[in-house]
Amino acid sequence: MTDRRFTLLDAATVAVTAAIAALSLWVLTQAPNVPYPMHFNAAGEVDRWGDRRELALLFGFMAVMAAITAGMMGWYAGASDDPARRRGLRAGQAVSLVAIGGVSAIIGWASLGASLGAEPPAIGWTMVLTGLILVMVGAGLGRVGPNPLIGVRTPWAFKSRLAWDRSNRLAGRLFFWLGLVLILAGPFAPQPAGALVTTAAIILAAVWSVFESWRVWRSDPDRQPF
Structure with missing residues (x-):
């Protein structure tokens, strides 16, 4: 028997994906048009800079990845009639949200924060x-x-x-x-x-x-x- 209920993980998937997508749009249209750190060397020093379009594209890519991985895992979990498989897919949905959301937060702090006046981590x-x-x-x-x-x-x-x-x-x-x-x-x-x-x-x-x-x-x- 399938379970098509909209779960808390599904809500988190929508929220995380929407938040990263909104950040991408804000960077593209509203963020200061200044250089942004795009890569750091092993010593924590910036060794490549980019513009806001490149940073927005990176956040957009992360949003798409969240939608594809967490979204598809949630969809197939709801469509599965095997409770064990459903639990396994829900676990994968949670793992993908943590990984993509966490990496996006680090990128935001390191690249966006540094160019807006915050101390880089x-x-x-x-x-x-x-x-x-x-x-x-x-x-x-x-x-x-x-x-x-x-x-x-x-x-x-x-x-x-x-x-x-x-x-x-x-x-x-x-x-x-x-x-x-x-x-x-x-x-x-x-x-x-x-x-x-x-x-x-x-x-x-x-x-x-x-x-x-x-x-x-x-x-x-x-x-x-x-």
Whole structure:
């Protein structure tokens, strides 16, 4: 039996998407026509500037991503007649909202805030914000069911439900604990070493999770062949 009710997550999807889209429109039409930081190096220094159109386009892209990922996950969750699959898709909807909304907030603080007179965030505090996003994403990632948009989406994970579950649970645990470390250590970590180690740790967690999906698929007697 399908469940087409408009849930709190659906309302959050509409709110987050609309907020990012409205910010994109405001930047394009109302924001001061000044240079905006578009990229920072490992030391936290601006190494590329852009105009307000480029920043508006970036926010517009984030809004589209929120609508596609969270919106589609919510739609298919409501259309599913399997309660377990519905829960997995709702978890993916929540994870995508946290990730896209959190990244958009960091972009707004770093690029828009700096050009409007606010102090740009120190790298350490950016690490703390990244840690908060990773903790929330990690807490939900292990509950995400198979889908083409969110999670450890490897060919092996799609051929083995066991590989999907274990690789996503591993990724969730790794991101969660990494996020806690960033929250606690971010303000005190020496820079740019802290930012470089953070980037390397995120890449390592992703690679480890991909390897786990292959390892579990290979040993799963119920796996589907290629």
